[in-house]
Amino acid sequence: MNDFKKNLKNYSLIELESLVKELGLPRYRAEQIYKAIYVNRIENFDQITNFPKELRIQFGNSFILNDVVIHRKSVSKDGSVKFLFKLKDGKLIEAVYMPWLTEEDELERITLCISSQSGCAIGCKFCATGTMGLMRNIDTAEILDQILLVEKEMGQKLNNIVLMGMGEPLMNFENVTRALNILTDEKTELFSRKKITISTSGIAPKIIELAKEPRPVKLAISLHATTDISRQMIIPIAKTHTITKLMDAVEYYYKTTKIPVTYEYIPLLGINDTPEDAKRLARIAKRVPSRINLIPFNDISFTGVGGLSSELKATPKDKVREFAELVRANGAAVIIRDTFGDDIEAACGQLALSEK
Ligand code: SF4
CATH class of the missing domain: 1.10.150.530 (DNA polymerase; domain 1)
Structure with missing residues (x-):
């Protein structure tokens, strides 16, 4: 019916x-x-x-008014909560609720990381979702319902939204931008555009299109490498969207929106973590006002996928600290991020895969 x-x-x-x-x-x-x-x-x-x-x-x-249901919920000892949603055709998507605490252990803000597609076609070698392939684009309602259902379930207003869950948001451009326009419309009283971040693997022409949106949001680039050769090894679309094209698009985004950019970088042992990488990373990041987030790698060998994905290893923590120091010494802003929900399969795609 x-x-x-x-x-x-x-x-x-x-x-x-x-x-x-x-x-x-x-x-x-x-x-x-x-x-x-x-x-x-x-x-x-x-x-x-x-x-x-x-x-x-x-x-x-x-x-x-609603055809998304919470299918499963896993609560971590660090307070984060992973939601697995079932869509009307049985497809699954994930969102992660992350409470950030002050040093005094008081709740400072709550971020929700949401999905923009069920599965993903990009196939990044370090990502569990990338091993699934794309099931389908999710519609605007399915994007919005992740937020509305979590706020209802948790009885709390969320502070920040990041589109960094399953999927490449810029490959579902129409639904994502319609959802962003609803979320940031002052008539809905939902979010300021400064509280929303869209994270992309780097689809250069779509970044330019996104910059022209009436209420642009924050942009995060999954960079993860500083040369085209190493980037292409771990992010297949980097063959088309080279670092030069990507950086031109990022510069356009900054010049058009005046919003500083975030770079995400997962240090991978022997792939992207040399001192030369640190210097190149600083050079790339300084092209526009920006910050680099160094993100710990979540092993995805549980997916059973072979090839490079099964061989990737996280750079040891002390080496990551040295890498960050070198990036900083070369004039770029960088922070080392903690992970949420290590005990609840919180990395992108893990919960949906475990369901299968
Ligand atoms: S990291 Fe993002 S873009 Fe890459 S495969 Fe995973 S979900 Fe897709």
Whole structure:
């Protein structure tokens, strides 16, 4: 039955205005629905109190508001929570809730890392999701529901959203940008654009397109190497999107949006962790105001995938510290990040794979 009903979270406000017009309703009904969904967080049409009863029944007969469910939830001893969501066709996506604490152990902020696709076609050698291939793009409602369902389940308002879970967000551009526009629209009272980060493996032309969005968000680049040869070994699309093309796109993004960029870099033993890499990394990062996050590698040998993926090893912690010092000495801002949820398969793709 629900297969025939359209999910209203797939509509922007402008699209809702066209919809109500087609239904012969006045335009203000669109904003009433929009605010009912995102401000009042209604779960069924009976809760739209400023709609007459017949209109609530009419909408209930033709539309739905949610078709994503929390399938599994794993709570880590560090306070992070991994959510596995089931979509209407049985596909799985993941999100990770991460509470950041102050030195006094007080809650400082909560970040949710969400998925933009089910699976991923990019196939980065260090990533469990990359071993699955792409199942499908998720729609706007499925992007938004990860956030709305986690806020409801945890009874807390989230502070930051990062699109760094399953999938390459810029390969699902239309749904991702529609979701970003809804999230940052002041009418929905959800998030400031400064609180949202989109992380990409580096699809250069799409970065340029993203810079032209009306409310641009923060950009993170999964760089992970400082030469085309080593980058191509671990990120297959780097053959097309070379470091030069990527950096030109990043510079365009910064010049257009004035938002500093983040670089993500997983130090991998013998692949990208030499002193020359540290110097090149600093040189790349200094091209626009930026910060580098050094992220610990999560072993993905549990996926059973062979080739380079099974051979990758994390650079030892003391070597990572030396690498960071050298990057810093060469004039770039760098921090070494902790991981969340080591005990709950929190790395991207791990929970969905364990379900299989
Ligand atoms: S790191 Fe991101 S882009 Fe690369 S395979 Fe994993 S999900 Fe895809």
